[in-house]
Amino acid sequence: MTAKTITIVGGGLAGLTLGIGLRQQGVPVTVWEAGHYPRHRVCGEFISGHGQETLSRLGLRELLERAGAVSASTAAFSSATKSAPPRSLPARAICLSRFTMDHALAVEFRRFGGELLEDQRRRDGDYDEGVVRATGRRAQAQENGMRWFGLKVHARNVALTADLEMHVSPRGYVGLCRVDRGAVNVCGLFRRRAGEDNTSQNWRECLRGQTGSPLQQRLAGAEFDESTFCAVAGISLRPQRATARAECCVGDAITMIPPVTGNGMSMAFESAGIAVEPLAAWSRGEISWAETRATLAHRCDAAFARRLAWATWLQRMMLAPSLQNVLVRFMSHSEWFWRTAFERTR
């Protein structure tokens, strides 16, 4: 029997990783991508968690290292008024721009014989047998009366005190980390009340932080590369279950984890890794599509449910103004708190 083709809608990290994994099993794969490569994305570009094991298993970690991935082993937290000294990360992370990473994965997918259709947006609702949804986060205008939005730019002339700096404020948080090409990623997630006017504040002011804050001091001499700037709105951070989705999904199309964890890309890689075996079995005609979908969804939920709950709790604490200084103190003084927060959210 000839192998049946898998169609993947979305050529982001989850879609391309899945495509490569399936091609390695000899499965015919077509990926539809609405955009093209290379392109900048709103992302902290900090990869932390078990997804790195998936990358190694598929031989992709080396690819990303060759592409210029930077290793990260320390992190430091600051509130609008206090800074904690850097701490070692309990497990190493890697940092690579999405501009470089998505392009490298697209080239690798094609090298393995995958068919990649760029600038091709697939109609929504087209999820029959053999079609996987890897379209990324699902836009939602507001959540609990709040609108979430993300901003990203690369900068030069920024001296970091740790490989990852996380700056929290009542409006959101901004992460700073070194990426490839000698740039520093400056990426923030912010919220505002639905209906609140924010036209007076531009993206530079949002990213630079409050007057006198450690973030503002850190970025005092920063030169932003405007060509790398991007923004995204309509972010939903309420955890969802793969088993509740009607389609066969991987990555953010299942659910988003709060970006403060630096684990969203890891979940994209992990879910793609989980999906390879059941989808390859369907392609060979060994199991039905319903069985494939259920197996994949149950495995993803088993892998992600606990960390999603912890991440939601952590983000809530980080955004509560009265708890921000306490959190920064705990992160710097309690090894137990630091390890627990790190390990439970990945």
Ligand SMILES: Cc1cc2nc3c(=O)[nH]c(=O)nc-3n(C[C@H](O)[C@H](O)[C@H](O)COP(=O)(O)OP(=O)(O)OC[C@H]3O[C@@H](n4cnc5c(N)ncnc54)[C@H](O)[C@@H]3O)c2cc1C
């Ligand atoms: C502010 C912010 C900061 C973040 N920081 C980090 C971080 O530091 N570390 C981390 O691990 N994660 C971070 N994330 C999360 C991370 O970016 C995502 O988890 C990751 O991109 C998910 O990958 P994906 O492949 O599921 O989706 P995406 O990377 O979004 O890819 C989806 C792709 O599908 C395509 N597409 C969509 N619809 C269609 C269609 N109909 N037809 C064809 N193509 C389509 C899109 O063009 C896109 O290329 C952050 C997110 C935000 C918002």
